[in-house]
Amino acid sequence: MSAQLKVAPGQTLDERFLLLEEIGRGGMSTIFKARDLKDGDHPVVVKVPLPMFSSGLGAWSMFQQEEEIGLQLDHPFVLKFLPHATNRQRSYLVTEYVPGHTLADLLKERRPLPETEAVAIASGVCAALDHIHGNGFVHYDLKPANVMLCPDGTLRLIDFGLAHAVETTRFTFSGGPPAIGTADYVAPEQIRRKRGRTSVDIYGLGAMLYEMLTGRAPFPGDDPFRVASIRTLGDPPAPRALNPNISRQTEEIVLRALRRDPAERYPSAAAMRADLDHLEQVIVTGYCDRLLPVTRWRRWRRLARYIFVVGVLPVVTQVALFVMLWHHFAHKR
Numbered sequence: 001m002s003a004q005l006k007v008a009p010g011q012t013l014d015e016r017f018l019l020l021e022e023i024g025r026g027g028m029s030t031i032f033k034a035r036d037l038k039d040g041d042h043p044v045v046v047k048v049p050l051p052m053f054s055s056g057l058g059a060w061s062m063f064q065q066e067e068e069i070g071l072q073l074d075h076p077f078v079l080k081f082l083p084h085a086t087n088r089q090r091s092y093l094v095t096e097y098v099p100g101h102t103l104a105d106l107l108k109e110r111r112p113l114p115e116t117e118a119v120a121i122a123s124g125v126c127a128a129l130d131h132i133h134g135n136g137f138v139h140y141d142l143k144p145a146n147v148m149l150c151p152d153g154t155l156r157l158i159d160f161g162l163a164h165a166v167e168t169t170r171f172t173f174s175g176g177p178p179a180i181g182t183a184d185y186v187a188p189e190q191i192r193r194k195r196g197r198t199s200v201d202i203y204g205l206g207a208m209l210y211e212m213l214t215g216r217a218p219f220p221g222d223d224p225f226r227v228a229s230i231r232t233l234g235d236p237p238a239p240r241a242l243n244p245n246i247s248r249q250t251e252e253i254v255l256r257a258l259r260r261d262p263a264e265r266y267p268s269a270a271a272m273r274a275d276l277d278h279l280e281q282v283i284v285t286g287y288c289d290r291l292l293p294v295t296r297w298r299r300w301r302r303l304a305r306y307i308f309v310v311g312v313l314p315v316v317t318q319v320a321l322f323v324m325l326w327h328h329f330a331h332k333r
Helices: 057-071 103-109 115-134 199-214 224-230 248-257 269-277 296-332
Strands: 017-025 029-036 043-049 093-096 147-149 155-157
Touching: 017 043, 043 057, 057 093, 103 147, 103 199, 115 147, 115 155, 115 199, 115 269, 199 248, 199 269, 248 269
Parallel strands: none
Antiparallel strands: 017 029, 029 043, 043 093, 147 155
16 A cells, blocks of 8 residues: 555546545545546546555455445445456545435435425435345445435435445444444444344434434434433334324334334335335334333433442352352361
């Protein structure tokens, strides 16, 4: 890899990709609009790791994995990755350039969205997920910032930096780079560090749809660790309690996608899309009346359990062991 790690508009990577302007920046990478000088001079997007990550083999491997996954996907609603030379001087990947704005940008301008608009967006994301899951991958980081809304009415699911093959996906949650996605949209099993499957993406989409319809995340808050962990203790408020204009059928879809038990969610993105596209066929079960609210008592109970397991139980175990040993040797005398 080249020692020249910093890149900026005006530079050309590998005598092929002329960087035009910076159009985005994430926790580990910078996104540039560029021109492909060797393939029709058309616009592309080049994703480059930040300098602090560029010098390590980990970043190179991460970008290579994202590119390998992206090149296996081919769907109108999934961002298209473009193959290019493997003998590049630094780690980066190239995708199609898609004009438009993200769902996150739209939600900054107006929220909540009309039900028909929110349902249509969720249906499109389901179509993308059905293709991704069908190829054996989990997106792993569904959030409004990773849904690009295009001027022609279509969308693209973007950013496969955390995507994994279904059979190898395991979750960790640490203070380092985000390993399980964004706190507002992670599934309870991710917090519990259990094996994650396609149901994780169903939950993430349910959280996005909840936000589109109500104007807020299912579990709002400023502390990402608390926001992420609190969903293991109970359910969010019913969507219609926040926006009575939502139909009961759409509320039913959202709450099914947000079930804490993965087995109770939609079995597939295709099944969820079928309900979104045909609201009249959705059976209203009244689950909204059986939601388990997150209470302070429940939070304190969990804290007390943690203190008992970590602090009290070891002491009790040691005392019991001491008593048993004392009793044993006392009888030997």
